Amino acid sequence: EAGVTQSPTHLIKTRGQQATLRCSPISGHTSVYWYQQALGLGLQFLLWYDEGEERNRGNFPPRFSGRQFPNYSSELNVNALELEDSALYLCASSLSYEGTSGYGYTFGSGTRLTVV
């Protein structure tokens, strides 16, 4: 069974540009979560999508946005990039809301975003 896949693996952008990160969940998983992991910091919750809708949002500015497609894959967009956006962006998937109880999330390997 394929795991959670993220692309690209690495991304280098210039300050002020936009970045688009992609995530494909495990087959059968309908919930997708995005986390930011900056150097020296823990995982910070960004966004949760389920069945195509945004269900919850972390404490991040509106320039962090995303969407979930009908096939449950997801995209994270970061506009007007700032240097402090440099981080590992992790995507995770799970069964729908009530299905997460036993197994938590399955994470991808992340996209390393570097803003210069």
Place this chain on the structure above:
Amino acid sequence: EDQVTQSPEALRLQEGESSSLNCSYTVSGLRGLFWYRQDPGKGPEFLFTLYSAGEEKEKERLKATLTKKESFLHITAPKPEDSATYLCALRTGANNLFFGTGTRLTVIP
């Protein structure tokens, strides 16, 4: 406000030297406490879920326990391949997981 604190930040052990990692938490409605392992440059890998005080789970050299205020990850006779960052996370009413900053474990041969 929900909080999770992990200690120590870093731990160096000799191979075979058992120890414990701590995860202290305050939460209004706990719906699960999760332990993950994260290797450098990779996403976290699920280890355990605990739901109620007194619960214990084991996997190879790892055992996780839970009280009303904290969880411990006990590592018995660790090997170098156990070197990783161990993350604790709470699942609250909002469904998303709230992570601690982790304990970076290094096991020296």
